Amino acid sequence: MRWAPLLALLLAAPAAWAQEAVGVRVGNHPGHGRLVFDWPAPPQYRVEQAGDAVVLYFPPGSAIDLSGARRLPRNMAAVAAEGEGIRIALKPGVRARIFRVGPKLVVDALSPPAEPAPVAQAAPARAEPAPEVVAPPMAPAASPVLRSAPPVPAMPVLTPPRPDALAVRPLPRGGGILLPYPAGTGLAVLRRGGEVLALFDSGEALDLTGLRTDPIFAALEVEALGGATLLRLPLPSPGLLKARREPNGWVLEAHRPAEGQGAAGRSVGLEVEGGVAARLMLRAGEPGRVVPITDPESGLPLLVGTVRAAGQSMPIWRRLPELDLPPTLLGVAVLARADQVTMRATAGGFLVGAANGPLALDAAAAEMPNAEAMTRSFDLPRMPTPRLLERLRALQASIAAAPPLNRLALRRAAAETLLALGMPQEAQAMVELTRGEDPEAARDARLNALAGAAALLAGRLPQAAALHHAELPETDELNLWQTLLLAAEGEAREAVPRLASALPVLFDYPEGLRSRLLPLAAQSLAEAGAVVPLRQVLEKAGPMPELALPRAMLAEASGDAEAALAGYEQIALGRDRLARARALRRAVELRLATHKIDAAQAARALEATLFAWRGDGEEAAARIRLAELRRAAGDARGALALLRETEALFPERGPALRAAINAAFVAALEHEPPLDAVALFDAYPDLLPKDADGQAAMLVLADRLVALDLADRAAALLGQAVGRSAGAPRAALGLRQGVLHLSNGDAAAALKALQESNGEMLPDPLMQARAVLAAQAQSRLGRLEEAVVGLKALGSAGAAALSQLLAERQDWAGAAAALADHLRAALPAAPAPLEEPQQRLLLRHAAMLALAGDEAGLVALRRSYVPRLPEGALAAAFALLTADQLRGLADLPRLQKELLLFQTIPPWLEALRAGGPVTR
Structure with a gap:
């Protein structure tokens, strides 16, 4: 059983310690109430969400002394023993966050954004004795719930702002505020809980009286930190704050991102200095200071690094053994889970390290922590397969005997057992039966997360996406499944730091589930190039045939190409179709990288692997790579044909393929024989990019046709391209078309080409070249005065053309004067x-x-x-x-x-x- 190691530890402890009950403490903090279980050693526990309550399950026989919770935090309704668990009832709108601090287990009840933080009792204006506050009578010791009389709200005393305070004013258009901090003031913005925190590394006082009527920023709270200022804004998710720097200060604007839209700007770079266990470098431009604050969610130290330039964020949560890197909207933040974690600002960003030795950046690089001490979200018992099957039969019998509306817990346990056996499809079917039978199943957060885990193991990624939005408290086990999903979605490099820290949970799973998850985890580590954790995972996993591909990839990453090729060839002879396809394709890439074959040979070899695996992202990725190889080998038309076929087979990837298709089309126009290129353009005119690349390809093709004395055909081709382009490329194509018409003696057609390709906001050189061509065409049509006026209006840009025009009229003095203007600008x-x-x-x-x-x-x-x-x-x-x-x-x-x-x-x-x- 999963509790066996902890029970053995309890039995081995001294008798006095074993009988000692675990005490409970409570506290009220700004924005949250807190309940602390004072365990002497890190506990193992399981959490269930039950409506507005959470239930904590500890090992059987655990003694919990709830006498310390008689006077509850303000946002908890009740704390009482319920069966084998402790039920914590929350007030409406309050959500729970559960985490460990050393051996202690902490439950924070986070107030909703609309609930104001408690106001501290202000000093009375007159020298009168403060009213005595009498605590309500205590309930009997046996009573599990204590309700105190509602406190009398204190009347805050409004103090006028300091004369030197910086006046904060709302923007004229609304939705934002201007904080007039001087240049060089750094800022960091991040969301923690229901609040958005804005930390300035300046201690200057702020005057917020101008925000009293603002619909968004009236609730802004200011906290002076001594040399820094922290602003707290209750802002319901997914609301964000966008920050930008203006000459007169920082601007904060409330922002609601669109569906799937992340933070704007660039991500802060992440680099490891000195190997696997050393220091972490967060690359940022114009770094400010590091300011430590207390995290409002976990109560742990939060080291915040400010920046002096906008557009630098950390959009993805990263979890490491000793610290977390929570997402930020601006700047960087480090949530320290170990006392030795440090962060300091450097010229290139922020350096994160440890005070006494190197920082363990990878849990797999060091000794893996004890899985028994890691937090869980599911009940996946570690039993031998025969015992799991017995448990499943017993659960099925209980389900059959129970009324339909009382089967939720039994079916959920059965789904967990099926998942523990490595049977994800059956587990999904059990979840769907539960949802079709019990209306409460759709609101069961644990059941929904379990369905996502089963879908991930079954390879059904769209259904597994529910794991990203699981409403369960954050645990190590939930982190493992979310990270594996991130890796399966192609984000292996982002997933590796969190995956390494959660690997002990994976190795603690029963054999059936572990054997299904280990290949996915090892493959993710291999694709991310995490050599050290991959090597340790493979050593700990033993000789599993399913891990042959990660072993070959490890040999390739270690520089042993011959061993890697031998491994790939052996896998290609196996029965695992997916592993076979990946091995074949990786062998082609390795031979190309080691110059054993060229691009054309690699394209032919990769084309032979297309039928090894069909119908999903693997085939689409192989087709895109094959198109790149064909282009590199000079077969741009073949690459275009392959990409168009891929677009038809995978219509959902059409937008992502469009750029590659356009690039292949442009390459074909440039390298195919001229007449073949013209026929290709006539067949697929919609593929011409409406940008500078499309313009350049058509101009090159037109020049090649002119070289074949096909100027008329080139002008007609450019006319078609003009109709399918826009902006500056359209104007440039029209200019070239007009030049061809004028060289053929058709000045009227040249003017018409310029008129049909006219546009707004064109670059100055392009506008000047078009004006010169128009003047030359007008001169050919006998409108000399108009031509001269037009060229003179261009100044020195039209002087050379004006000189030529006057020379043709034998106006040598005028031609010399115009050319003199041109020389003054042209000669150094x-x-x-x-x-x-x-x-x-x-x-x-x-x-x-x-x-x-x-x-x-x-x-x-x-x-x-x-x-x-x-x-x-x-x-x-x-x-x-x-x-x-x-x-x-x-x-x-x-x-x-x-x-x-x-x-x-x-x-x-x-x-x-x-x-x-x-x-x-």
Whole structure:
């Protein structure tokens, strides 16, 4: 029996200690009442939820002295012995949280958010004796429940705020407040129970008088912590507080997240420093201070790290042997379960360690704790299989003899027995029979959680999701099942820290259940790369054939590729289809990683494994990976075909596959032969992404068609793409289409392409390029004045095109002036030497000045740029164009040199010389 080790311990203890009853203490705290069982050693217990009450079951023969609970906490209705358990009745709306602190067992009754915390008695305004409060008469000692007279509420004395207090004001649009803390003040926000806590690492006083009429923040409470300030806001779940930093302070806004939406921003990074048992680094930007407070839920120390920049949260709960990392909305928090836990701020975040030696970050890396001391939610007796079968037969007989509405407890026990035997489908069927027979079954939290556990073991993940929302008190056993579900859903890396701490519960299960759960746990550890806990689990589990795949994965993670491949090949010969499929696929990946095969060979090998396992996420993941390998091997069209087939087979994964399909389609457009790529686009035009990737693919395809003298086909293709794009990509495609039309001599079609692809909020370079093309098209249509006006409106961005347009009209002075504007923006500042494209631009400017007869301009150009031109043909041509005029016989030798230099003039300058008379 599960109680046998504890009973043996009790019998081995001294007689005086064994007969000593466990005392009970009570207390009232802000937001919760507390009941403490003073056990001398960590107790084993089981919890049942019964409406507004919880029932604690301790080992048979336990002596509980309830005399200390005669005067109950304010939110508990009764505490009394009930059969073999202790029934704790709660007032309406109150929920219980049960946990251990050392050997003591603590039951906290958490008040609902609407219940105000008790107000401390304020000092009287006048020097009068305080009224004497007389306690009500005590009930007899045998009475299990004591009801005291209702206390007289104290009238609080409202003290005016300090003159130097920071005035907190609501936002003009409502729903938030501004706290005018100076720059450099850190903040952490997290939910604990029915409250949201906001901790500032500044001790400046706050004035909340401006929030008295606020519908949300009027209930805000302030607690000064000496150098820090803690704000408590009762906010029903799932309400949250969003924090952002503004120049004049921190803003807190009430926020109700949408379905499935988590905290905004980025997650705080989690790193292990120094190995498995060392220190934990929480990576955060602009860390503030570490402020210790008392956790309102557990009463344990809560180390809170503030940050000075918004958008840094810890969205997932992580449980470790010595500490918990509760989720936060901003900043970090560490719930210390051991006295030696420390946290300090560093330049890169917060360092969590232990005061006396390394911190045990992985329960499996150290010695596993005693399973008898771990808390449970279910009654899964550790019995041999024959005894479990006998128990099941006895329960079935009792169920048959009981009235239908009295079978709930019996059927629940039968479902637990079936689960302990490793028969999850039968356990689910028993739960469904109970739900169809008894209306109370739907409200039985333990039965609902049991149904989720059975569904997880049966591989029915949608039904197992009920475990995430179990209404049971938090226990080590419930943590185990929730973590296994998280790993089965593909979040193995997030699940490993919590899984390692709950493994002792798994090894304490009966053989039938343990043999079904161990492969799932070991597989999760292997997929997360947790080498040390995986090795210890495999050693403790022994030679189980079901663990062959995790053993091979451990060999691969340890760097022994040959042993891993041998293990995968052996598993591929077995009868377990799922393990066989995984082994085949992992062998392909390992051979690819060790360069034994290339991407094309890996794609062919992985394709052969598709039929090893069909119909679920395993096949979908294999198909997606195969598509990646095909793309890497240059078969983008094959990858596209495979992904489209996968989308048809798994329509629920359509949104997740869309990005991969679009990427494969773009890759096919870029790498297929041009005509094949055009046919592919005509067949699947809806697959073109409406972003920069789609734009780039279509532009590349258009260039490839132009290279084949298919400019008309390229322009038509771009027109189709314009109709299926939006924003800047649409405008860029329309620009390229217009360029093609203009190069074909169709200026009207170019203007039409620009008009049809017009958009708002376009980047400046794109808008300028479109305006230049429009001016060039207008010039071709004879609308020269409109073109000139449009280019002049662009300033220096349109100067080059304006210069070209004026040069075509042989307006050399205007062309030279426009090109001068362009040069001022295009040429680097002196004295940097000019590159060849810049030299050609400068030479063009000199030619225009020469054709315009602007001697002063040539002189100024020569003085400014001759020192910046390296020697060469372009520098010689520039010197020729900018040289002084021939004025007499003394200039004849220079004329002879210039005639020789004419031979070095680039051919493209001949067109400029032909435009006007030569005066040199």
